[in-house]
Amino acid sequence: MTDRFRKARSVVGLLLLALFLALPFVSIGGESALRFDVPTLRLHAFGAVVGMQDFFLLLIGLFAIVFAAIFLTILFGRLWCGWACPQTVLLDIASLGGRRRKQGRTAKILRPILIVALSAAVSGASVCYFVSPFDLPALLGGGSRTAGLVIGIWGILTLLIALELGFIGRKFCAKICPYAKLQGILFDDRTLVVAYDSTRAGECMKCAACATACPVDIDIRDGAQVECIHCAECVDACTERMARRGKASLVRYSRGFVQPAPKGPRVSLILTGLLSVAFLAFFLFLFLTKAPFDASFRPAEGARAALTGSGAVMLQCRLSARNLSTADLDLELEASSALGSVEASRTRFALPKGSTPLKMAVTLTIRGVSDPSLLIPLTVTIRSLSPGYSITTSFAAMPRPRK
Numbered sequence: 001m002t003d004r005f006r007k008a009r010s011v012v013g014l015l016l017l018a019l020f021l022a023l024p025f026v027s028i029g030g031e032s033a034l035r036f037d038v039p040t041l042r043l044h045a046f047g048a049v050v051g052m053q054d055f056f057l058l059l060i061g062l063f064a065i066v067f068a069a070i071f072l073t074i075l076f077g078r079l080w081c082g083w084a085c086p087q088t089v090l091l092d093i094a095s096l097g098g099r100r101r102k103q104g105r106t107a108k109i110l111r112p113i114l115i116v117a118l119s120a121a122v123s124g125a126s127v128c129y130f131v132s133p134f135d136l137p138a139l140l141g142g143g144s145r146t147a148g149l150v151i152g153i154w155g156i157l158t159l160l161i162a163l164e165l166g167f168i169g170r171k172f173c174a175k176i177c178p179y180a181k182l183q184g185i186l187f188d189d190r191t192l193v194v195a196y197d198s199t200r201a202g203e204c205m206k207c208a209a210c211a212t213a214c215p216v217d218i219d220i221r222d223g224a225q226v227e228c229i230h231c232a233e234c235v236d237a238c239t240e241r242m243a244r245r246g247k248a249s250l251v252r253y254s255r256g257f258v259q260p261a262p263k264g265p266r267v268s269l270i271l272t273g274l275l276s277v278a279f280l281a282f283f284l285f286l287f288l289t290k291a292p293f294d295a296s297f298r299p300a301e302g303a304r305a306a307l308t309g310s311g312a313v314m315l316q317c318r319l320s321a322r323n324l325s326t327a328d329l330d331l332e333l334e335a336s337s338a339l340g341s342v343e344a345s346r347t348r349f350a351l352p353k354g355s356t357p358l359k360m361a362v363t364l365t366i367r368g369v370s371d372p373s374l375l376i377p378l379t380v381t382i383r384s385l386s387p388g389y390s391i392t393t394s395f396a397a398m399p400r401p402r403k
Contacts, residue, residue: 003240005232009082013089020086021121024128029326031132038130048287051324053294057286064279070186071272077192078183082231086122087172091215094118094165115165116158123157170216174227184226188266189256194230196220196251203250209241210234210251220251293329293351295321295391297380300361305376305397313366313376315397319346321382322357329353333362335380340368342378351384366397 026033031044043050043058050057072079082088094115128136131150140147164172173180187193196210204221211219213233218225220234232253239249296319303316323329329351335342345363352358366376376397383390 003236005236009092009231012083013092016084016089017093017122021125024125024133027134032128032134035129035132037132047326049324049326050287051322054290054324057283057290060279060283060286064276064283067272067276067279071269071276073183073186074188074191074266074269074272077187077194078180078228078230079192081173081177081179081229082194085173085229087177088229088231090118090122090161090165091169112166115162119158119161119165120154123154123161126157127154170229173229174216180226180229184224186268188268189262190266192253192255193224194220194228194232194235194251195224195254195256197254198223200250203242203247205241205245207241209237213237290324291391292325292384292387292389293321293323293331293391295319295331295382297333297362297382297393298395299397303398305366305372307372308365311367311369313340313369313372313397315364315366315376315378317362317364317380318359319349319362319382320357320359321349321351323351323353325353325387327353329384330386331382331384333380333382335364335378337366337369337376337378339370339374339376340366342366364397 023034024032028044028047031037031047031049033044033046035044036042037044041052043055069080094111127150131139136150139150198221201221208219210221211217211234213236214220215231215233216227216229218227220228230253234251235249235253238251242249298318300316300318305313305315308314319333321331330348331351332348333344333346335344343365345365346360349358349360364378366378369376377394378397379392379394381390381392
């Protein structure tokens with residue numbers, strides 16, 4: 001069957017493009033399935049929320065992704081470049097059938113229109129990965145400065161993507177992409193590659209169909225080249241020509257460059273695989289055990305302990321709490337002191353989900369203090385029962401000034 005890799009890549013590319021365009025508009029818990037929300041500086045990822053205070057988690061996750069990418073590159077070569085890279089996917093769609101098919105006048109007219117429409121759709125979806133698409137209509141309708149900024153970014157991205165697809169194209173893969181430069185370092189002698197079987201060179205018909213089909217203008221018969229993105233266009237072309245003679249293709253996916261694969265452990269593959277799993281496990285542990293809320297409790301600015309007529313000591317305090325989870329929380333506050341009993345004016349309060357912190361005044365009344373002119377040590381615990389989590393803070397109440 002000819003063109004099997006081209007057809008398979010077309011299906012994969014369309015699915016990936018549809019997924020990219022749809023993710024910001026898929027609602028999970030009232031938020032996009034995937035979005036870094038610039039106004040609130042929060043990452044929403046499939047129902048989970050990561051705030052700025054937890055962004056060190058993303059560093060751990062980034063290490064896991066990097067080692068996983070190296071692992072997959074050692075194992076599968078440049079499968080990403082040929083099958084999943086946005087550059088490849090968008091160029092394949094914009095090519096209206098690719099290099100191997102002659103394009104008539106209609107196709108030549110439609111291609112620029114398709115490039116602009118595709119660029120506009122991709123840039124629009126990209127904006128929605130940073131600004132909530134559910135709030136975008138109201139934002140744009142308001143005509144604010146923010147609306148102008150969003151429209152400007154969308155326009156600039158559209159222009160840049162259109163220029164890249166229309167004029168730079170595959171030159172980016174061959175000349176600019178840093179990942180292409182690293183493949184020679186990452187590959188080993190059992191990496192999955194697209195290679196020409198030089199042991200069967202005598203069967204080559206010298207038709208150059210493989211070179212004509214190549215989107216990055218190389219000849220696979222010249223051996224491994226950094227420009228090759230392993231898209232398998234040459235495999236389809238050679239398969240079609242050799243099938244007429246009843247023979248197998250001279251170009252194919254293989255483990256190593258058509259040489260007997262050596263035996264023994266693949267140290268780099270094992271090492272990067274273990275590191276990616278370790279960082280992923282560490283990331284999941286930190287993520288699953290991260291705090292559901294953050295809170296601070298301190299005396300109000302300039303506040304000092306004041307003695308009441310009944311002999312109790314009163315202190316005005318300030319509570320600030322932020323919900324870091326995706327659900328509403330019910331919190332309780334408990335205060336104590338080694339010098340006496342403590343009562344708080346508020347012991348229970350609700351903390352709704354969202355990025356806006358809760359700020360409120362709380363008065364502590366300390367009874368049974370023998371000498372209110374001394375520093376009064378205080379311990380305040382704020383806890384949630386579901387999920388179980390608590391934050392404890394300690395401070396000393398400033399004594400009232402001596403007369």
